Amino acid sequence: MKPLVEAAIVDVCRNTRTLPCRKMVIADLGCSSGPNAVALVSIALETTRNHFLQLQQPPPEVSLLLNDLPYNDFNVVVKSLVVLRQINEPIVVAGVVPGSFYERLLPSGSVHLFCSSNSLHWLSKAPEDLRIKQIPAYDIDENVRHERLPVVAGAYTRQFRKDFTLFLKLRGKELVPDSRMVVSLAGRRSDELVTEITHVWGTTAQILGVMASECAIDKAKFDSLYIPVYAPSLKELREIIQEEGSFSITEMRVHDPASGMDSTLLTPNKIANCMRAALEPIMVQHFELSGEVMDEFARTAEST
Template sequence: MDSKQMVHMNQGEMETSYARNSSFQSAEQNRMKPLMEAAIVDVCSNTSTLLCGKMVIADLGCSSGPNAVALVSIALEATRNHFLQLRQTPPEVSLLLNDLPYNDFNIVVKSLVALRQINEPVVVAGVVPGSFYERLFPSGSVHLFCSSNSIHWLSKAPDALRISQIPAYDIDENVRHERLPVVAGAYARQFRKDFTIFLKLRAKELVPDGRMVVSLAGRRSDELVSEISHVWGTAAQILGIMVSEVNAELHLSTILSIANKHVSV
């Protein structure tokens, strides 16, 4: 199965689920609030953009849990406040949440239902499974795109590394440092390619004078690595060891399976 169909955050609402372990993402969404509100004002102030009194707002890479509806909730509230100040009737709003097909949309739908019940005027809510590196919406249909901590997820691992069987993080520190320029360069090129595709697709789907608010973690290439990078380095090392152990278990399982076949014969 295609990897993009399988990738997802931990589902459900248990202790190890994404829903219970996404405070960092929540804080980033809170920092986006002024940008979201400004974007809504820009869209709502352009009478030619809001034809027929309807607005479509889409979150790309919504994931699940309480963060899934955070950005669209901010946009919805900003829309209501804008028209309330003008003493005008707010537009009918359609809220669409996107993520990969194996995302936990059960929890997302419950959050959307609750959101619809506390907002007026008519709010139409739905989910759009699929990769945001593909077309998701009709041309010229979306007034506001938003996305938080999602676009750093690439469409795939760089082909050059995959063909050469170079891992993103090698457990051997010496090998890792030696390969760092090659690995970093390959991922930078892949991001540039993916982000270009992302922008071209959204340009087709946005209405004229529509807006897009996007946030993702990063640093300038000429800046020194911060302390937080060491934390991620430790996490990457742990994940690398886990992958090695899983591969070893799979290899052992294959050997035992072959041995059992020979014994049964």
């Protein structure tokens, strides 16, 4: 996302209508809490400073805001922000904004750049109609699973469209006119709705299905697990953005995260650990799992 964030910042800085008071607000939505929590805002801050240095002008005052859900570990985030403030000028404000990005977070017309990395494929909730009708998101029986796949995929598609439309509407209100937003999210290459990878978590579901068949986890709880994740196609995103109307599209890219990566790094152990890191909180809460069972999940993932 680095070149996209840099280009967005330059566009904002060049627009005199966007920065009339020489003050800039940059917000990251879904920052998480690890070492990458300040990565995007750091890029934006450095680009802003370099742009005005080249013009031999003083940079604007900058406010950096990091958002995630209330139970995110903001202690780690705040420590990262403190370090960032100490090595950069002229940050005036750096803070956190706890809450869902499917709700209003900031005042109207206050933000110059929104960025969000690897977050917007998380839905506000799993599709309610599947839960009400007790239709499993992933059935162990392959024939039944394929019969239900159009219903399941359609439910997830409608939920994503509803959530992403709301996200765009809210951010459109919070942005300064002529400002920018740069986001990345997990997607799928196919425009076809009914695919095994529609929910991103198909591989995880297969692993849990094996564990359920071996009685390592409860079968009834497996059937009632609805992970709130959806991977849209490029066509879906474009249609939703155009229909909602708050934004115009400057650029859209499809990126393979494995491209340019040393294939030796993609070991079964690393892939299993990535899956565990992303989904363990959900699975532990839903299945009431212990660390030993999650270890079994990782071992099953490696051998699948």
